[in-house]
Amino acid sequence: MSLPRRQAMAALTTGRGEDLLVVPGLGSTAWDLAAAGDDDRNFYLWGAMGGAAMIGLGLALAQPQRRVAVITGDGEMLMGLGSLATIGAQRPPNLAVIVFDNQAYGETGGQPSHTGAGVDLVGVARSCGVATCLDVMDETGLADLARRLTALRETLFARVLIDREEPPRVLPLRDGITLKQRFRAALGVGA
Amino acid sequence: MTAAAQIAAWPDQLFDALKRGGIAQVGYVPDAGHARLIERCRADPQIRDVALTTEEEGVALAAGAWLGGARCALLMQSSGLGNCVNMLSLPRACRLPVLMLVTMRGEWEEFNPWQVPMGSIVEPVLRQCEAEVYRVRKPDEAPGIAERAVQQAFGDERIVAVLLSQELIGKKVWVK
Numbered sequence: 001m002s003l004p005r006r007q008a009m010a011a012l013t014t015g016r017g018e019d020l021l022v023v024p025g026l027g028s029t030a031w032d033l034a035a036a037g038d039d040d041r042n043f044y045l046w047g048a049m050g051g052a053a054m055i056g057l058g059l060a061l062a063q064p065q066r067r068v069a070v071i072t073g074d075g076e077m078l079m080g081l082g083s084l085a086t087i088g089a090q091r092p093p094n095l096a097v098i099v100f101d102n103q104a105y106g107e108t109g110g111q112p113s114h115t116g117a118g119v120d121l122v123g124v125a126r127s128c129g130v131a132t133c134l135d136v137m138d139e140t141g142l143a144d145l146a147r148r149l150t151a152l153r154e155t156l157f158a159r160v161l162i163d164r165e166e167p168p169r170v171l172p173l174r175d176g177i178t179l180k181q182r183f184r185a186a187l188g189v190g191a
Numbered sequence: 192m193t194a195a196a197q198i199a200a201w202p203d204q205l206f207d208a209l210k211r212g213g214i215a216q217v218g219y220v221p222d223a224g225h226a227r228l229i230e231r232c233r234a235d236p237q238i239r240d241v242a243l244t245t246e247e248e249g250v251a252l253a254a255g256a257w258l259g260g261a262r263c264a265l266l267m268q269s270s271g272l273g274n275c276v277n278m279l280s281l282p283r284a285c286r287l288p289v290l291m292l293v294t295m296r297g298e299w300e301e302f303n304p305w306q307v308p309m310g311s312i313v314e315p316v317l318r319q320c321e322a323e324v325y326r327v328r329k330p331d332e333a334p335g336i337a338e339r340a341v342q343q344a345f346g347d348e349r350i351v352a353v354l355l356s357q358e359l360i361g362k363k364v365w366v367k
Contacts, residue, residue, distance in 0.1 A: 021259075047281065054248045057252055059255035062260055176281075
């Protein structure tokens, strides 16, 4: 079983609360987040592959009163696999790393990723010391993840198994300086 | 001269500059040249020290910190700069501050030839990444350069690297 990716993103971000900051990975998860609704507290990536989880860590440590959700793809997570070790060692209570896993590199032609060959991201996160590790494969699991994200109190990792589909692209803002400025303004930091 | 008197002052001076600059996060991959500075950062309750598995994690960490209104400094060895290059696209595209204190290897009485290939291209690579590059060759240059680097990185939201020359750090001792 697997879930439609747009439905999964909507379940995690609709009515999200002002304290939720979202960092999607480059590519499909950024399009999913834009499709779910633009927000000044979204920091869309158009590059920096492998960096999404660490951006989330820096942000979570800087903003302990807010929740941070990194929502990225399996390929992006695999490139920054070491960051799960770093996050496992830091254990910020307000950080969730959620991987939309379609076992493929969707932006580049659907080449198979390591997760389809048996690499278990939930097992990696667990062995890195991440407190809550979830494997989400159906609507019940998705609803549970959404509830846990709303009441986030310890570092969370989730793999969400999504359909291998390519919904129409919804492109967000791509000027990095604008993205940065509106994000910081929404948080009330800096000018 | 006692052993204690021979302990270099520059790591503590760099630490003081980071403190005066309001650095709240320090990301690092352990390095012998940075041992004293890492120790000072780890002992400071106001600094969150983040050990990294690779230096490029630090570039993303610094970006996230700044998005959240915090200042992050990165400590690395010259070889680590090579691990950062693509991730430096992030601060370049978004004009985010990245302050790097880089201990140099491969340039002065280097015992290990494997340190030379990366050490020798640190400066040109940084310049091509539009970083501001400073050099500390003598101990008394450290405080002033560190102060300026902190101001420039966060005041101008730029990539700023302070290269700590191998002649400053001293030769790695291979005999225990």
